[in-house]
Amino acid sequence: MPRTIKVACAQTGSVESENMLSSVPTAVKMIEQAAEKGAKIITFCELFMSPFFPNRLVEDNDHFFTEPDGPVLAPILAAAKKHAIALVLPFGERANTGNYNSALIVNSSGKILGTYRKTHIPAYFPNEKAGGTGSYEKFYFTPGGSLPVFDVDGVRIGVQICNDRLYPEGSRVLALSGAEIIFMPIAYSVYANPEHRNSIWELAIRSRAFENGVYVVAANKVGVEGVRRHLGRSMIVDPTGMKMAEASNETEELLIQDLDLDAVSASRKKFPWWRDRRPELYGPIAQG
Known part of the structure; x- marks a missing residue:
């Protein structure tokens, strides 16, 4: 019997308020819309409930954080x-x-099955050109220490958050651990070089899908927050690296897509990455 699942990818817009509760109505509305269209799982963007605060240094930042069982997430759950x-x-x-x-x-x-914590924490200092914002995530976040795969209603999924996608080792570990879908919550902006940033946006996403034979569901923020412009262009990619759906670069949008999970094993037979791997040669990658 074919295994299929309908997924939803929520591309949310810019946020002005630093009160995360202000973003709850948007999240609830998108959940309702996704459910009405038959979706069985939905992902949102990285840190979608607040302005992207790590692009600057803010000493008073406790209000950007919450516990999983706290009042901020409760209405969404x-x-x-x-x-x-x-x-x-x-x-x-x-x-x-x-x-x-x-x-x-x-x-x-x-x-609640568990929590994935972003493992690759970046620090990019401001570009002097117009629109060039920094990323001071290392000042805010402790890096996660594991790459778990979750069984969600019979589907094996993994998560890579934004910068994680640029390190192929993480996605490979998830695939080796049985992930069929890798969800990628992202907050990717054009910084001060929109042409270059726009052109390279999909490279890592499609590569992670193709080289591992998995679906990738990448939800990116869209819109302008101060001088920072998030690119949007959320996308769903199949296990051969082909785009199945893509959002615009201008507005909030909800992508809905049926995924044939049998295509995961089929792609790995067509492109036998696992058969031809040479793990005995890869030691230097783990050694750093």
Whole structure:
């Protein structure tokens, strides 16, 4: 019997308020729309509930973080449970061991399966050109220490958050661990070089899908926040690296796509990456 799942990819817009509760209505509305269209799982963008605060240094930043069971996420979790839709829910996580750039994984029954914490934390200093903003994530976030795969209602998924996608090792580990879909919450902007940033946007996303024989669902933020312009162009890519759906670079949008999970094993037979791998040669990658 064919295995299929309908996924939703929520491209959310710019956020002005630093009160994360202000973004709850948008999230709930997109969950409702996704459920109405038959989607069984939805992902949102990286840190979508606040302005992208890591592009500057802010000493008073505690309000950008919350606990998974806190009041900020509660109405979103309730909406997803009501509509029986699973969630990949990015948020700034406050924990005893530090603050993390995280995504909460929740099944369609509302059960929290776990949390993925971004592992590759960047620091890009401001470009002097107009629109050139920095990324000071290393000042805000503790890096995660694992690459878990979650069984969400019978589908094996992994998560890579934004900068993680540029390191192929993480996606490869997820694929080797059985992931069929890799969700990528992203907050990618054009910085001060829109032509270059626009042209390279899809390279890593499509490469991670093709080289691992997995679906990639990449949700990127869209719109202008101060001098920072998020690119949008969220996309869903099949296991052969071909784009199945792509959002615009201008407005909020909800992508809905049916995924044939049998295509994962089919692509790996057509492109036998696993058969021809040479792990005994890859030691230097792990050694750094």
